[in-house]
């Protein structure tokens with residue numbers, strides 16, 4: 001077992017690269033029989049349509065005729081017992097066990113020694129792997145090996161199963177992720193080919209076989225030329241054997257099966273990039289399977305070469321993307337800048353395999369009023385291009401190839417949603433007042449878009465959070481003071497007479513700057529927000545100078561400091577801001593009012609120092625996205641734990657109450673600018689705490705107003721007390737949702753009225 005990791009890696013790689021799950025399972029049984037010196041190996045998987053039933057999917061050493069025929073009812077036989085208990089069994093004499101059940105024709109009584117382990121993914125038992133021998137018990141190491149393998153395979157099997165599901169005809173099925181941005185859309189998937197990786201190349205058919213052949217040959221020729229040129233350049237500094245690799249690469253592209261197979265596939269009507277992907281994968285797969293390590297490594301050469309050609313091909317293809325009228329942007333990791341690549345009039349929805357509701361792309365989609373489904377495990381992205389989809393951003397699901405009844409249902413929902421939106425428009429000029437006359441200020445989060453018209457149209461009372469990161473992210477250097485000045489002046493003057501809260505630079509975490517690379521193992525616990533800008537006061541000072549200068553006329557600037565984790569950081573920031581003000585006063589000879597300065601409360605340590613922080617701040621703003629992430633220890637972008645991310649968690653509610661109480665000591669105003677402020681259920685909880693200033697994506701503003709106008713402050717305070725007696729956020733959400741439903745407002749949080 002010395003090379004256990006190597007064996008594991010090899011088996012998992014083989015499975016991941018096998019064409020289809022059936023082949024993959026056969027490979028596992030063969031490898032296991034060999035690696036564990038077993039005489040037989042079986043894999044049972046859960047039947048698709050019969051809950052709890054296990055079906056034999058692959059075996060080695062037993063009669064292969066029984067594959068697909070042996071079915072076990074829930075708990076039946078030893079295999080059924082392993083699945084039911086979700087626990088391994090290691091037996092020296094299986095036939096004497098009370099759960100033993102003979103499968104006639106299998107020949108398994110010949111192998112009484114048995115080790116079986118469950119295959120579990122996301123708490124679901126997907127199946128059972130077992131190995132059998134004539135004699136010699138399986139030892140602890142072997143048991144550990146099989147358990148480790150089963151855990152790793154679970155993910156591969158899940159992925160392979162979901163891909164099989166997608167390739168199986170054009171059947172309707174549902175995919176489930178987490179709610180990213182509310183709303184619904186019916187449209188056509190467009191897979192962006194941004195990342196030049198084989199995984200992101202979608203399957204596509206073509207009518208233009210000649211055109212595809214031409215671009216394929218062109219790409220191959222260009223790579224060939226490059227390789228030959230590289231080889232001659234290298235000759236000056238590298239030994240001949242190393243240069244030979246480039247020549248060998250070039251030869252592989254000069255003809256032979258790599259090229260022929262791809263051309264065959266194109267001639268059969270497939271798009272050049274996916275034809276190439278398939279050929280490269282198949283060739284590489286043959287090498288991966290070789291026992292000889294040197295030859296197995298050649299698989300990487302083929303992939304490397306494959307990528308070079310792919311890059312050239314994709315470069316040509318991306319020049320003429322035909323955006324569907326209702327584009328649903330689909331990707332492994334859709335980014336905020338990807339959204340900008342789609343003409344806004346075509347963009348109808350987003351589905352991203354990675355990420356969660358507080359990922360910045362979800363926040364941007366929300367701001368644009370576009371539904372988003374995030375964190376869909378095993379999304380077979382490359383098979384989705386051009387496929388019809390229904391996206392439900394309320395519950396984080398989507399229907400692939402929706403049938404007639406689903407389409408009819410969602411068309412009806414969309415009509416109802418449009419009616420709700422229309423009714424909400426009537427509220428735009430009305431103040432947000434509870435039924436017992438408490439006024440709530442509703443502001444918008446901005447910075448991701450430069451179009452302020454929707455905010456003004458929705459009756460926003462100012463900008464409660466302007467994220468200044470984007471102008472920094474879209475450049476290839478820090479923006480100059482003048483560039484920043486113009487950007488800030490635009491927003492300050494557009495909202496003249498209303499407060500505009502500009503947040504100082506909050507990069508780090510999941511917001512990188514290409515020209516200022518930060519490589520950290522734990523970026524969210526690392527150099528982020530004011531931690532960076534205090535270490536680089538020149539960046540901070542330039543930004544604050546631009547902000548203060550930009551506000552000289554409109555005089556409505558408020559400055560918000562991100563990631564404050566203690567008093568010292570705040571004192572330092574305040575010192576720098578005052579210094580900047582003094583400098584500008586000296587330069588202009590004018591008296592400049594010091595803007596109101598607030599701290600974001602988004603790090604748990606700030607909650608426990610709230611009184612000290614408030615004593616130094618003009619206001620505080622709760623960033624529920626990060627506060628939730630840090631309090632619950634749940635990465636806001638990680639789909640594996642996205643279900644655990646809830647800003648209505650009792651711990652988050654209690655922390656926010658502590659903030660409100662601490663701030664009350666110095667009468668410091670508290671507002672909320674995280675995503676919770678725009679969630680109708682969040683609005684109910686926050687008002688219940690006495691928070692009366694909320695900043696949110698513009699798309700949520702009128703919905704929030706509707707909620708505020710439909711309840712009394714007193715009632716919401718009572719509901720909060722009820723919520724605090726509950727032990728988890730699911731119950732809390734249900735309780736608030738039931739109250740919304742009672743008022744006939746269910747349509748604000750889900751598809752349909």
Ligand code: PEP
Pocket residue numbers: 465467506602622623624625626627673674675
């Ligand atoms: C937050 O953390 O809640 C917040 C508003 O800031 P951001 O999402 O930009 O981190």
Ligand code: MG
Pocket residue numbers: 562602623625626
């Ligand atoms: Mg934050």
